[in-house]
Amino acid sequence: MSIIGTIYEDVTTDVLGHIGSWQWLVTFISATLMVPSMLNQYEDMFLLEPPREIECDVSASSSVFNTSLCTYSVLNGTKVYKCTTWHVKFLWMIWFKKSWLIFCDHKIKLLSTTIICRLGLVFGCIIFGLIADSFGRKLAISIDVVAELGFRLILTFCDSESWFLxxxxxxxxxxxxNIYMGIILTCEIASSSWRTLLNAVVSIPRMLSAVCLVPLANVAPNSETFNFIACIFSASLLILLRWTPESPQWLLYNRGIPKAEKTILRAAKING
Structure with missing residues (x-):
């Protein structure tokens, strides 16, 4: 989706130099903005291990025995009942009640949840590619950060299967x-000699997700706690939007020459 390898790259490099403080700043900001996309694989990984600190609510009846996460039995009875309410220990200290739990659904529902998550990812990459090419890289990045924050917060307290899906x-x-927007932005502010190295730095969160996401996901006792922690991290990323520049190449290509000049000259001052 990006415009690279054109005469506009020479204009940017001639003013800024091959590498400088501004290019490194944009690279590290782009890498940080890609961290939530790494955490979004949590829905897949967490299904490998049952959640902890979630209890079936059986109203403390003395006749209940053999309680598990999803079922319980009644004394002097052979029938096994399914849990309909649960107590979730949120942030390791606060208990609240839920009337639906994804881990007690059938396996096919767990699979369908993962498929739905991945379908959203596929369509989102296509849509944001069009948005980034039409309205700018920074707008696409900003929508991503705000949406990540809002939906994470709602998912933390969602208590309905249909709404959850x-x-x-x-x-x-x-x-x-931000799965790929940081790479595009880095490509468009980096010179040819530094592009590979800077893109490797930006891709570090994606590489780490393949290495350490399983143990990281299973540190949290449940998805509610994990979503809220990720939500707090996403809120901190709002600060970085102030220092996230628009791509000078995109501005030049779309005839935004005055804005491109301001962006490049501001970057040149940072580079000295």
Whole structure:
């Protein structure tokens, strides 16, 4: 989706130099903005291990025995009942009640949740590619950060299966831009001699997700706690939007010459 390898690259490099403080700043900001996209694989990884600190609510009846996460039995009875309410220990200290738990659904529902999440990711990458080419890289990045924050917060306290599936899809759809947008932005501010190295730095979160996401996901006792922690991290990324520049190449290509000049000259001052 990016415009690279054109005469506009020479204009940017001639003013800024091959590498400088501004290019490194944009690179590290882009890498940080890609961290939530790494955490979004949590829905897949967490299914490998049952959640902890979630209890079936059986109203403390003395006749209940053999309680598990999803079922319980009644004394002097042979029938096994399914849990309909649960107590979730949120942030390791606060208990609240839920009337639906994804881990007690059938396996096919767990699979369908993952498929829905991935479908949102596929459509989101296509949509944000069009948005980034039409309205700019920074707008796509900003929508991603705000959507990640909002949907994470709602998912933390969602207590409905249908709404949960819808929110999973929407979050994957609206929070998929930064999976690759940081790489595009880095390509468009980096000179040819430094592009490979800077893109390797930006891709570090994606590489780490393949290495350490499983143990990281299973550190959190449940998805509610994990979503809220990720939500707090996403809120901190709002600060970085102030220092996230628009791509000078995109501005030049779309005839935004005055804005491109301001961006390049501001970057040149940072580079000295």
């Amino acid at each position: 819808l929110l999973i899809f929407l979050r994957s759809l609206f929070a998929s831009a």
